[in-house]
Amino acid sequence: MSSPSNTLFLILLLVILISSTSSTTSGEDLHKQALTLAKSGDLQGSLKYFRGAVRDEPTNHKWVNDLGVTEMRVGELKKAGTRFLTSLHLSPSYSRALKNVQQLQTFVSPSEWVHLYAEWLEADPGHGFIEGVEPRPLSTGQRHKTKNLPVVTYESLLDPGNETVAEFILGAHPYILVGAMDHWDISAFSESSLVSEFGDARVDYYPQGMKEESVHPFFSDLRDALKNFEDPDGLYDTVDASSRNTYIQWNVRAAEWERLRLIGMDLPPMFRTDDSWISSCFSPLDRVDEFLVKTHWRMVLIGQTGAGMFNHKDTLQSTSFQAQVKGRKRWHLCSSEQDRNMYKAGDINAFNPDYEKFPNALDLDCFDDVVESGMMVYYPANYWHQTRNLDPFTMSVSGTLVTDGNNEPISKEFDRECDTSKGVRIFNPEEKLCEGLNKCKEIWRMKSWKEDMAADVEKVVRMRKGASEL
Numbered sequence: 004m005s006s007p008s009n010t011l012f013l014i015l016l017l018v019i020l021i022s023s024t025s026s027t028t029s030g031e032d033l034h035k036q037a038l039t040l041a042k043s044g045d046l047q048g049s050l051k052y053f054r055g056a057v058r059d060e061p062t063n064h065k066w067v068n069d070l071g072v073t074e075m076r077v078g079e080l081k082k083a084g085t086r087f088l089t090s091l092h093l094s095p096s097y098s099r100a101l102k103n104v105q106q107l108q109t110f111v112s113p114s115e116w117v118h119l120y121a122e123w124l125e126a127d128p129g130h131g132f133i134e135g136v137e138p139r140p141l142s143t144g145q146r147h148k149t150k151n152l153p154v155v156t157y158e159s160l161l162d163p164g165n166e167t168v169a170e171f172i173l174g175a176h177p178y179i180l181v182g183a184m185d186h187w188d189i190s191a192f193s194e195s196s197l198v199s200e201f202g203d204a205r206v207d208y209y210p211q212g213m214k215e216e217s218v219h220p221f222f223s224d225l226r227d228a229l230k231n232f233e234d235p236d237g238l239y240d241t242v243d244a245s246s247r248n249t250y251i252q253w254n255v256r257a258a259e260w261e262r263l264r265l266i267g268m269d270l271p272p273m274f275r276t277d278d279s280w281i282s283s284c285f286s287p288l289d290r291v292d293e294f295l296v297k298t299h300w301r302m303v304l305i306g307q308t309g310a311g312m313f314n315h316k317d318t319l320q321s322t323s324f325q326a327q328v329k330g331r332k333r334w335h336l337c338s339s340e341q342d343r344n345m346y347k348a349g350d351i352n353a354f355n356p357d358y359e360k361f362p363n364a365l366d367l368d369c370f371d372d373v374v375e376s377g378m379m380v381y382y383p384a385n386y387w388h389q390t391r392n393l394d395p396f397t398m399s400v401s402g403t404l405v406t407d408g409n410n411e412p413i414s415k416e417f418d419r420e421c422d423t424s425k426g427v428r429i430f431n432p433e434e435k436l437c438e439g440l441n442k443c444k445e446i447w448r449m450k451s452w453k454e455d456m457a458a459d460v461e462k463v464v465r466m467r468k469g470a471s472e473l
């Protein structure tokens with residue numbers, strides 16, 4: 004029989020357990036809290052609660068308007084404008100939002116207004132002009148030249164006699180590869196199996212996406228980062244988490260990469276050429292993971308609709324592939340011939356450039372395409388790239404490669420990284436890591452790139468032939 008003190012202890016334990024498992028706060032509660040703070044004059048403090056409420060219920064036109072009012076009052080005018088437009092988009096007859104548009108227009112110039120209206124229109128294909136809201140942008144969206152990426156089939160890449168595609172494999176042209184993911188076990192990449200297999204993996208987590216260069220990540224494990232997709236727990240003091248465009252960047256370590264392979268990631272031989280030199284250079288020095296993580300060599304990227312990476316070129320001059328596991332991703336790719344039309348990394352939103360501010364962008368001639376689940380995209384060194392997820396749960400696996408064409412510039416980049424007098428660019432150099440990189444440079448210099456690739460491809464073709472004859 005339990006004593007009264009034991010019973011009391013059990014009740015207390017139960018209360019603690021219940022309160023620690025019910026951490027989800029509803030949008031209703033967040034909105035109430037936001038109003039209380041705003042009424043007490045703490046506008047800045049109320050913002051994160053308004054934003055949390057809107058993330059929880061993005062179609063609540065009143066809450067979206069309330070958020071806009073608060074942003075207008077603290078001087079975040081551009082954001083306020085997009086909230087009022089969204090509120091009217093959700094409820095065209097909502098007169099309060101219309102009045103707020105008119106008030107906002109007394110604080111911004113007509114050209115600023117038109118620009119924010121154009122940005123808002125472009126941000127979501129479902130957005131359109133709103134009745135009664137003037138002035139309207141005369142044009143929006145891309146006006147520079149773009150074309151689709153070449154599409155190459157995996158079968159044709161594996162055909163050594165096919166000279167027209169031979170230059171694509173790890174060459175100087177970007178392309179979409181189809182048919183190379185037919186043997187992947189996609190079920191291994193479901194949210195639940197990722198949590199059970201890799202829940203403790205450390206990830207960088209961007210609750211507001213990576214559309215601007217200045218955003219900084221939160222650090223968390225994959226389990227919590229995925230949970231925060233739907234329920235941005237704790238709210239964020241310093242970032243605007245109102246939109247569902249969270250981006251998770253998981254820098255995959257060696258053991259995790261191996262495990263991904265074991266459970267369903269079946270990479271073609273041309274995208275596995277780094278395995279042997281990574282092991283030769285860094286395993287004896289116990290620096291494999293340090294190399295992989297510091298260079299973002301291999302990543303799993305998980306994001307919501309609208310999340311993406313701002314326009315940039317990879318500093319390391321590396322070549323990359325990305326396998327689209329779930330959802331669709333839009334890619335804008337430009338060669339370095341377009342440098343003068345691109346300004347600085349992050350200046351241009353390639354999907355909707357501000358041609359007034361960056362007039363050279365009108366002369367851009369680039370690729371713009373959508374990579375769908377089951378396709379891979381390849382782009383060579385020195386290519387500008389910008390991405391945007393088009394579905395609520397989008398996932399891709401990316402890898403970096405050293406090739407025949409880029410091993411010399413990469414070697415120079417690593418020399419620069421390891422020269423401490425030049426300051427930190429990508430990573431803090433460490434003696435053993437640089438020792439490993441020196442070994443890599445030697446391996447790359449001596450490597451017979453074309454012959455090794457041909458042998459790898461031949462091996463796969465033989466294996467496939469053997470399998471079909473069984």
Ligand SMILES: [Fe+2]
Nearest residue numbers: 315316317388
């Ligand atoms: Fe990149």
